[in-house]
Amino acid sequence: MPHHHLRLVAAFIFQLLALSAMAQTPRIATSILPLQMLVKAIADPANPPQLILPPDQSPHDHLLRPNEMRVLRNSTLVFWIGPNLEGFLTRPLAALPKTTQVVSLLQRTVRPSAPLADDPHLWLDPILTASMVEQITATLSKADPAHRDTYRARALVLQRSLQRTDKQLKKILNPIRNKPFIVYHDGYQRLARYYGLNLVASVSRNPNRPISLRRLQEIRHIITQQRVSCLFSEPQFPSNSLRPLLQDNLRIGILDPLGVRLSPDRQTYHQLLVQLASDLRDCLTPKRLSEN
Numbered sequence: 001m002p003h004h005h006l007r008l009v010a011a012f013i014f015q016l017l018a019l020s021a022m023a024q025t026p027r028i029a030t031s032i033l034p035l036q037m038l039v040k041a042i043a044d045p046a047n048p049p050q051l052i053l054p055p056d057q058s059p060h061d062h063l064l065r066p067n068e069m070r071v072l073r074n075s076t077l078v079f080w081i082g083p084n085l086e087g088f089l090t091r092p093l094a095a096l097p098k099t100t101q102v103v104s105l106l107q108r109t110v111r112p113s114a115p116l117a118d119d120p121h122l123w124l125d126p127i128l129t130a131s132m133v134e135q136i137t138a139t140l141s142k143a144d145p146a147h148r149d150t151y152r153a154r155a156l157v158l159q160r161s162l163q164r165t166d167k168q169l170k171k172i173l174n175p176i177r178n179k180p181f182i183v184y185h186d187g188y189q190r191l192a193r194y195y196g197l198n199l200v201a202s203v204s205r206n207p208n209r210p211i212s213l214r215r216l217q218e219i220r221h222i223i224t225q226q227r228v229s230c231l232f233s234e235p236q237f238p239s240n241s242l243r244p245l246l247q248d249n250l251r252i253g254i255l256d257p258l259g260v261r262l263s264p265d266r267q268t269y270h271q272l273l274v275q276l277a278s279d280l281r282d283c284l285t286p287k288r289l290s291e292n
């Protein structure tokens with residue numbers, strides 16, 4: 001074999017080794033806080049996943065900032081839901097080097113024929129959350145086989161905790177199953193479907209954009225006809241957007257599906273879901289508030 005061929009082969013082997021070394025210690029990035037919570041519970045605590053989207057921003061309507069691009073560039077493994085949720089990541093992710101593994105959890109866990117297949121709010125459905133945990137664990141184990149057992153063990157603990165969360169949510173939500181409510185942001189169909197809640201309408205798919213007059217009239221009509229007592233907004237949306245819908249006997253509640261209001265020491269998936277369920281209950285059963 002000619003000498004320069006040997007050198008090429010050596011360079012190739014060196015590159016392979018470098019690639020496999022990188023693959024063993026994934027530098028992980030996650031798109032939104034709920035995903036970071038799940039991945040953090042499985043990943044090596046010494047190597048926690050970085051967060052791309054600040055939780056005070058809506059993933060539906062965000063523009064990637066330079067520091068967020070740096071997080072992406074520094075990672076070798078990116079978890080996101082998919083273009084339906086974090087549309088702002090679609091192009092930046094496509095532009096990353098081939099060595100960066102990008103995992104869309106919507107693509108991995110939802111069949112295109114499944115009900116609500118387009119709804120990207122997967123973490124509000126316990127069954128899909130459990131499948132996401134499986135996908136995350138499988139991906140980490142493949143990228144870093146040396147620590148496979150640790151990932152599996154941590155995932156098992158997380159799955160058990162998810163089951164407890166689900167039980168607690170059923171307890172909180174069962175008493176309000178029949179109470180009609182409206183959400184401003186169309187992000188709760190999965191939650192309502194799983195827990196059998198009476199979600200009668202969602203005002204908008206993208207609440208950061210202005211709502212048409214016609215839609216406002218429709219919603220006002222639904223509120224009166226179905227005797228809706230609660231309308232839920234989110235911390236990310238301007239409160240004046242709700243003003244045209246305010247009327248007597250309609251209470252306004254805030255739901256926090258991204259966890260922006262959780263204090264840093266309570267940023268777990270369990271806290272996120274329990275808080276969400278409690279906020280639903282507290283608005284729909286106002287008597288509880290005065291009793292407490």
Ligand SMILES: [Zn+2]
Binds near residue numbers: 060121185186187
């Ligand atoms: Zn959403």
